[in-house]
Amino acid sequence: MRRRARQPRDAGRPARLSKPTREFPWKSSSSPHPPLSRRSPRWPGSCSRGEALDGALAQAAAGSRFTGAKGQTLDILAPQGTDAARLVLVGAGKRDAFDALGAEHAAASAYAAVKTSGLGLLRIETPNGDADLAARAALGVRLACYRFDKYRTKEPAEKKPSIVKTQVATGDPDGALSAFPPLAALADAVSFSRDLVSEPANVLYPAEFARRVKELERLGLDVEILGEDQMKALGMGSLLGVGQGSVRESQLVVIRWNGAQDKNAQPVAFIGKGVCFDTGGISIKPAEGMEDMKWDMGGAGAVAGLMYALAARKAKVNAVGILGLVENMPDGNAQRPGDVVTSMSGQTIEVINTDAEGRLVLADAIWYCQDRFKPKFMVDLATLTGAIIISLGNDYAGLFSNNDELAGHLLAASATEGEPLWRLPLPDQYNKQLDSPIADMKNIGGRPAGSITAALFIQKFVNGVPWAHLDIASTAWKKPSIVPTIPDGATGYGVRLLNRMVQDRYEG
Ligand code: BES
Ligand code: MN
Ligand code: ZN
Numbered sequence: 001m002r003r004r005a006r007q008p009r010d011a012g013r014p015a016r017l018s019k020p021t022r023e024f025p026w027k028s029s030s031s032p033h034p035p036l037s038r039r040s041p042r043w044p045g046s047c048s049r050g051e052a053l054d055g056a057l058a059q060a061a062a063g064s065r066f067t068g069a070k071g072q073t074l075d076i077l078a079p080q081g082t083d084a085a086r087l088v089l090v091g092a093g094k095r096d097a098f099d100a101l102g103a104e105h106a107a108a109s110a111y112a113a114v115k116t117s118g119l120g121l122l123r124i125e126t127p128n129g130d131a132d133l134a135a136r137a138a139l140g141v142r143l144a145c146y147r148f149d150k151y152r153t154k155e156p157a158e159k160k161p162s163i164v165k166t167q168v169a170t171g172d173p174d175g176a177l178s179a180f181p182p183l184a185a186l187a188d189a190v191s192f193s194r195d196l197v198s199e200p201a202n203v204l205y206p207a208e209f210a211r212r213v214k215e216l217e218r219l220g221l222d223v224e225i226l227g228e229d230q231m232k233a234l235g236m237g238s239l240l241g242v243g244q245g246s247v248r249e250s251q252l253v254v255i256r257w258n259g260a261q262d263k264n265a266q267p268v269a270f271i272g273k274g275v276c277f278d279t280g281g282i283s284i285k286p287a288e289g290m291e292d293m294k295w296d297m298g299g300a301g302a303v304a305g306l307m308y309a310l311a312a313r314k315a316k317v318n319a320v321g322i323l324g325l326v327e328n329m330p331d332g333n334a335q336r337p338g339d340v341v342t343s344m345s346g347q348t349i350e351v352i353n354t355d356a357e358g359r360l361v362l363a364d365a366i367w368y369c370q371d372r373f374k375p376k377f378m379v380d381l382a383t384l385t386g387a388i389i390i391s392l393g394n395d396y397a398g399l400f401s402n403n404d405e406l407a408g409h410l411l412a413a414s415a416t417e418g419e420p421l422w423r424l425p426l427p428d429q430y431n432k433q434l435d436s437p438i439a440d441m442k443n444i445g446g447r448p449a450g451s452i453t454a455a456l457f458i459q460k461f462v463n464g465v466p467w468a469h470l471d472i473a474s475t476a477w478k479k480p481s482i483v484p485t486i487p488d489g490a491t492g493y494g495v496r497l498l499n500r501m502v503q504d505r506y507e508g
Contacts, residue, residue, distance in 0.1 A: 052081025057089070069093060071105070071484070073113045084123075088113045092127070101418045103133040104140030107168070108484035111144045115161045122166040131175030134168045135183055138176075141166045142187035143485040148198040185312035186499055190492035193305025197476060197490035201277035201294045205248040206325035209276060209297065213253050213304050213323065219311035226252040236364040238343035242357040243326035245281055245334025252365065253300075255307045255321035259314055260507075267318040268506050269375035270307075270498060271365045273358040273382030274300025274325040281328045281354030282336055295490060296358070298476030299381035300325060302494030309499045316507040320373050324365035328357045340439045344368060345461055350439040358384045359454055360443060363461045370465050376506070377406050377466040380458065381494050387450030388471040392422055397475045397493065399423040400455035403466035410468055413501035418483070419493055421470070424452060431456050470494060 072091035243250030401407035414421035433445035445453025
């Protein structure tokens, strides 16, 4: 792929596929040296381009170690034979293996290469001009240009991105323009999710999270917010116990999208852990790194983002999103290690460690979900255990499921969208690690298989419904990120994966 960046001609949001791309790259009448063909440009040695440019590319490549390997970029200033200020060659790997994700990543790498160059316009040309690849390239730039900069008041101008507009060349502008809207909806949804996860906990506490989700009713979603009184009436002692040390009121948010033809069709359901800040409670965490626990609501952030995506692209499905929103604080009223709480399911839990709070939130949110909505399946997402980072590192989320078909659908969607996922077992014999001497279970299972016993705990609140649990403690936040479509910080992990699964398997 090659990209050229120019001075801004007009301002606009990055990565819009607009009608003028029909004329991209250059009308031969307006350019004495049409440098790049809109049909199937090739490199190197292409004869479809101006010789001056070919020469410049060959010369630049000869003076570098650019081989076209994935992720490599070669920056050529003032390339001969073009009117571009800069030309960036982006390695996209083997031609046969080049696919939609490759187009996204290459476009995102190109954006990164010129992001703060001082240039305003980025033009992208994909190797074969295919409409879907062009649309995915535009998605790549949309995802790559995400920034959370609302709290910066003194950033020097030269550190701010200068690119204000991106154009993508294609031989099929109509095809690209019809492929792009659902991808733009997805990018907006991922940004919405990243914003929630990036917000500090003094700003984004449960009621504020709920308020921001309520605003999504403008997309056609239906949003209900339950406060502590309503949850008490429902018997949600497990969730409420976690929030009882906080001055912020716990909230349960129910988001509904009814896009299926049959409005009464059984919904698919997604449940998110939304611990807006996790101090650990009385089992308090060490100071170092505790600031990371502002993103302990990443599961709820992903579910909110997914519901955004479904509504924005008018998915033909009935879906429910449930967010369990709490703040886990130590306080005179906080729950103590050893306390016994009664969950909505009726099962009692001995809270050995108040820092194993996510599972306590999910226990009631999941029970409520299946009790009220009788869903086709449930998928929960949670930044649940540090142990999943020990098991899988920082790139894979953990998948646990009681249903092979659902697990298969999730793994397939994960591969398609480039959000890596790895399945772990739910061995019945490990359940005994959760035995309590005085209650139906305790909330921790000790050090061995910490992510698995956390999943087994959640499974005790699943009542025969196909269910999957995604432990995203490893993937919700990246610093540094090695994926060009994911800037450092909140990733939005899960939005793309779940949106893809719904689109491929549960619509129509
Ligand atoms: N929110 C944490 C898990 C976490 C850790 C998320 C690191 C992201 C990065 C969770 O509530 C927690 O504290 N889990 C404990 C469980 C333990 C007490 C059994 C953990 O992983 O240490
Ligand atoms: Mn915790
Ligand atoms: Zn937590």
